[in-house]
Amino acid sequence: MNTELIGSIAQIVLMVVLAYPLGKYIAKVYKGEKTCLDFLAPVERWIFKICGINPNEEMSWKSFLKALLTINLFWFFWGMILLWTQQYLPLNPDGNGGQSSHLSFNTCISFMVNCNLQHYSGESGLTYFTQLFVIMLFQFITAATGMAALAGIFKAMAAKTTNTIGNFWNLLLKSCTRILLPMSLIVGFILIIEGTPMGFDGKMKLTTLEGNEQLISQGPAAAVIPIKQLGTNGGGYFGVNSSHPLENPTYLTNMVECWSILILPMAMVFALGFYLKRKKLSYTIFGVMLFAYLASVGINTYYETKGNPMISQMGIDQGAGAMEGKETRLGPAATALWSCTTTVTSNGSVNGMHDSTMPLSGMMEMLNMQINTWFGGVGVGFMNYYAFLIIAVFISGLMVGRTPEFLGKKVEAREMKVATIVALTHPFVILIGTAVACYYWVYNPAFVEAEGGWLNNPGFHGLSEMLYEYTSSSANNGSGFEGLGDNTWFWNFTTGLALIISRYLPIVGQVAIAGLLAQKKFIPESAGTLKTDTVTFAVMTFSVIFIVAALSFFPALTLGPIAEYFSIYM
């Protein structure tokens, strides 16, 4: 077996093995039990005191959501103002300019919703100040927002009957200080030792061996990258994200970064089991997610290591695999693994160009985001799965003639309506968005031309570029078929809207379901209860997700990647 495959397997094993103890630790943090980081408690108390927050005040799901939405609104204005005025602010040794109004709108929204879609290039679109006080700050706090929301849901699920789901501020801060900050420091140390820059000097100017001048962008990259991965943010420090040799200098940094993407989403599933004391439930959920993840890793690894058949026809040696848009030190297997890791979560960082991956790899990348429930973003990923669990409970309850119950609570019409709306928003936003873009492309070519022509590839692949962009926005992923010329009025605004809808509607809906269920009377388990921690139910949930989420997209996928597949493989 070759070393590239062994590297991929090692990464997956490290994720799964370490996610278990981390999940145990996270459950302890959210329950307020003793942990090894309790020496941070005075700092937290001090912050709460200054901010006038009582961390022990219990909140109803409504006031929990109000606090969550208010601080997000505040962050929106914070980000907009700093991005607009960045050229007047300090820490700008390269003299980069401000962002246009529609670009700063898109950037601000995209980082606020934990998506990190980037319509600018990191080297020239931001200053060191905005990298640290907008981008990196948001990468910490928006990830913490998702985790806090999930911690609220845990509390609601664990309680027998309750009107409160914990304190949002408390969960938000603890997610930062106890989980994200210490892990980011460790990853940061490794990156720095391996050669990722962490300084405040401007571009390095040098004369190359052949006598040309080369300007090398650098800066505090090693601070942004750890949290970009751990918080499933994905917004790269440099334009080409983790394929940049300074952002990801060695195979070791690649392993660490890829591990960082999936470790927290995986740990969250185990945390659920420890928190609810229902380990078997978390194992079945983990099993479904891992199965789907491994399937897509298998497909992508196969196609990327096999190479592009159109290039094979030219009679050259493609033994190394499809190398267009990939890096030598990482190799196609590592890029295939990363492309699935980043799309099953809502991370969106890349270590190779997705636009240049093989048609079916591109399809799996899209499908992972379209389904959007396999591990998912920190916190919010499991919440998406939660909505589908509710639907699966309801459907299987009807199929076997039992009252649909989940964890001792009856699932009724109100929760079902919310869950269905949440589940359908995602395909709605993606397909309508793509349809509008296609309409403009076909019927208003003058408009598209004035915006720079949008597409970088003709034919089926061009459609994939547009479909991918809305998929990535709606999944709050942020990766792209980057050939798309997307820093334009049309794309900045429409994807900005998609981002807002698909972040806040599901969060509100899922917390509401949990809150509504928590208020209901607890029914002890009996012989008539539908068991939700069995393999049968796991298969059932998988089928519901596959039918509802995946099949809505197949017509669109047929016209894009599947058509492209047949055009080059037949």
Place this chain on the structure above:
Amino acid sequence: MISNLFKSFKLTIAFCILFSVSYIFILWLFAQVASPNKGNADVVELNGRIVGAANVGQQFTKDIYFWGRPSHAGDGYDASSSSGSNKGPSNEEHLADVQARIDTFLVYHPYLKREQVPAEMVTASASGLDPDISPKAAYIQVQRVAQARGISPDKVMALVNAHVEGPLLGIFGPEKVNVLKLNVALEKLETKE
């Protein structure tokens, strides 16, 4: 709402102190001690002059040097605007580019057969700044470089072999050769003689 807004404001400031200041300071301090070049990109020197960043590829076109991969960053290896080609696998224009690159490569390496040309030498890297090539891609260039420099191919081959970096811990990931380091070693070889 108003009270929540005040809390939001104060908490955001606290987060700034925690992350944008303290966290950054710790990492910066660590970089001053533990990073290869005090927090800046690691550099390679030749005769006391900095000739490049170790991890950032640069353009090589002369016959006396080993060549790196095709690049789409700016006009080629522009390290202030990294970029891949983002061309899809079925893109005709892209396939024509690859074809042209193969033909050019064969012109400069007339001793090669078509099936010996590795795909990575005719396809663009993701960042446009790929500092490495595979050992295979280095071996096939040995004859050209040796001829251009008028030294024995065996010597150049030995140099390439010395610069092959194995997988991580011997088992994880691909083998590679850093093009800049190899070329600098070539220069040093000449000055020694």
